[in-house]
Amino acid sequence: MIKLNGKVTDTLGFFEGNDPFSLIQMYSSPLYVYNERILRQRCRELTSMCFYPDFAVNYSAKANSSLAILQIARQEGLYADAMSPGEIYLERAAGFPKNKIFFVCNNVSGSEMNYAFFRQILISADSLSQLELFGSMHPGSRVAARLNCGIGTGHHEKVVTAGKKTKFGIDAELVPEMIAILEKYDLKLVGINQHIGSLFLEDSSYIDSVNALLSLAKDFPDLEFIDFGGGFGIPYEKQLDQGRLDLAKLGEKLDLIMYEFVKQYGREISFMIEPGRYVVAEAGVLLGTAHSVKKVGGTKYVGTDLGFNVLARPMLYDSHHDIEVYRKEDIPSWKTEAVTIVGNICESGDIIAKDRQLPEILENDLLGVLDAGAYGYSMSSSYNSRLRPAEVLIRRDGSAILIRKRDILEDLVKSQLSIEL
């Protein structure tokens, strides 16, 4: 095997000596591959970024809720947030204790709230009406609330989750009404949280939003914790040496803010962050196969099995993922060229990389889509009745183990009922 542009995975030692072709032969293409060492390293960077003693990292499981990934995050001391009863179920299955799960739900039914409530999992209300619903069902209980302080950020408008143009959180202007609901139902507000958006590499908006949240916090006397949210970015353009988020500097800034806040508040409380992508994105590479190469209207298309059913981010957000090219035989590519890499889904938008300068790709080459660990498998689907891929974990001793089986054709019908004709 040769890697035509394998600088990133080689530098990271990503495959730990495993041959991507052997992995594909064993588990079929496409395939999600995770590296346990890198995953643990990212977890440790986050848990050690602040000196404040009661600082916790809530892993946002929507980024990747595969059981083995959750288990490792838990063992590394992360807590977990959940968006749905399904995520709570998975987190419990991965061994997270109930007091380390935080249900940061959005527009849920009373019965979904109760799924969390009766498992003693703390719920954050994301609107006045959800707080009202919770209060009417469980007066006198502990609750948290997600606030929207008006500052949002993100790599795409679809992932900006605070500010005037999103559905999330209780508008800071509505805090008096929120307090009235808390009083009406004798609710104890033990936590406030926010999440301003995803993928910042420069921390100024995040810090501004933390300050904004804390300026509201002093009005709530019963707080046990404040959760600043996630959104910590990773460099998706590593082949161009894009810089990393300066986590140490962000940690220092947060420390100053947290110590100052508790002085003013009069007692120590817990602080949390809620990252998803930072934990797991760089620990994942998606492998796929080039099945055809053709030209249409002057554009060279490389047709692969990497449709948006497997990795939705490029289609959803025009996201960039670096791509490496691996070849089974020792045949070098003599030129680089602009190609558009597409999947096998019947939609013209099924594009994973547009006009990308890459070494010439031949049929049967493997492509390694980098930084695919977050919002990769968790957003995958069986659209076009395609089978979702397997997931493999490369352990620290270099062994590659299966952590999720590839779908089989029977999965396409297993929950369906045929009718009588």
Ligand SMILES: Cc1ncc(COP(=O)(O)O)c(C=O)c1O
């Ligand atoms: C409430 C909440 N918290 C945390 C996250 C994690 O964001 P990221 O993966 O960018 O850190 C999200 C992502 O959408 C979210 O909605």
